[in-house]
Amino acid sequence: MRRNRLRCLKPHPPLASSAPGDLAIFLDLDGTLVPIAERPSAILIDDKLRHMLQLLHQRSGGALALISGRSIDDLDRHLKPLTLPAAGQHGLERRSASGRRTEVGSRESLGPAKQAIEALLQRHPDVLVEEKGLSLAVHYRNRPMLASWLHRSLRALVREHSRELTLQRGKRVLEVKLAGADKGEAIAAFLEEAPFRGRRAVFIGDDSTDEHGFAVVNAAHGLSVKVGAGTTVARYCLPDVAAVVDLLTAIAKGNS
Ligand SMILES: [Mg+2]
Numbered sequence: 001m002r003r004n005r006l007r008c009l010k011p012h013p014p015l016a017s018s019a020p021g022d023l024a025i026f027l028d029l030d031g032t033l034v035p036i037a038e039r040p041s042a043i044l045i046d047d048k049l050r051h052m053l054q055l056l057h058q059r060s061g062g063a064l065a066l067i068s069g070r071s072i073d074d075l076d077r078h079l080k081p082l083t084l085p086a087a088g089q090h091g092l093e094r095r096s097a098s099g100r101r102t103e104v105g106s107r108e109s110l111g112p113a114k115q116a117i118e119a120l121l122q123r124h125p126d127v128l129v130e131e132k133g134l135s136l137a138v139h140y141r142n143r144p145m146l147a148s149w150l151h152r153s154l155r156a157l158v159r160e161h162s163r164e165l166t167l168q169r170g171k172r173v174l175e176v177k178l179a180g181a182d183k184g185e186a187i188a189a190f191l192e193e194a195p196f197r198g199r200r201a202v203f204i205g206d207d208s209t210d211e212h213g214f215a216v217v218n219a220a221h222g223l224s225v226k227v228g229a230g231t232t233v234a235r236y237c238l239p240d241v242a243a244v245v246d247l248l249t250a251i252a253k254g255n256s
Pocket residue numbers: 028029030031032205206207
């Protein structure tokens with residue numbers, strides 16, 4: 001995947017005047033709709049954001065999906081009572097607009113990796129291991145000095161099980177996940193289904209895990225939008241979470 005060398009080539013995606021009914025909207029959550037929190041459970045989704053997402057979901061005729069590293073159950077917990085079409089665990093699980101849920105891989109395949117990670121981190125209780133079902137996230141925000149040791153150790157672990165597992169890097173997080181899906185494949189699957197099919201795809205995300213999604217949206221002649229700094233294949237960018245929320249609010253209200 002060829003990435004732009006500059007952190008932002010084209011600011012201001014040409015979206016504010018778009019009619020939501022023409023769009024297939026895909027949104028990452030952490031670092032895109034809400035700031036990244038110290039612990040994954042500590043994010044705050046306030047009523048204003050929940051209401052905006054609900055309005056955008058309605059105005060787009062249901063063509064809005066969350067594309068997250070979180071599990072779908074976790075997304076639902078945070079967005080309650082709102083439930084949206086979603087891809088969880090970087091595409092390993094998906095809930096379509098009709099509510100049908102699908103999963104890639106078998107949860108048991110993650111067992112040996114779980115044991116190995118527990119043994120590896122016995123002496124590092126500050127490193128948080130988050131079990132999501134089809135993936136294990138190792139959060140080292142509290143121990144950034146362990147980054148290179150963790151990268152090396154988890155790369156070696158995944159290499160031992162290269163048929164079943166892959167390693168996904170994120171912001172101060174490494175995820176050992178079942179192989180066979182990514183955010184791009186999840187977006188491609190949504191784009192084959194109603195009400196997303198035939199619309200202009202938009203994907204907004206902030207992290208390296210979103211790059212697969214940007215590539216799929218670029219290939220579909222859609223709008224890929226990277227939030228914040230970093231090399232990317234996305235064609236547009238926004239500076240921060242507040243700019244994303246402002247843009248989506250303008251589309252939802254149709255008041256641009
Ligand atoms: Mg993110």
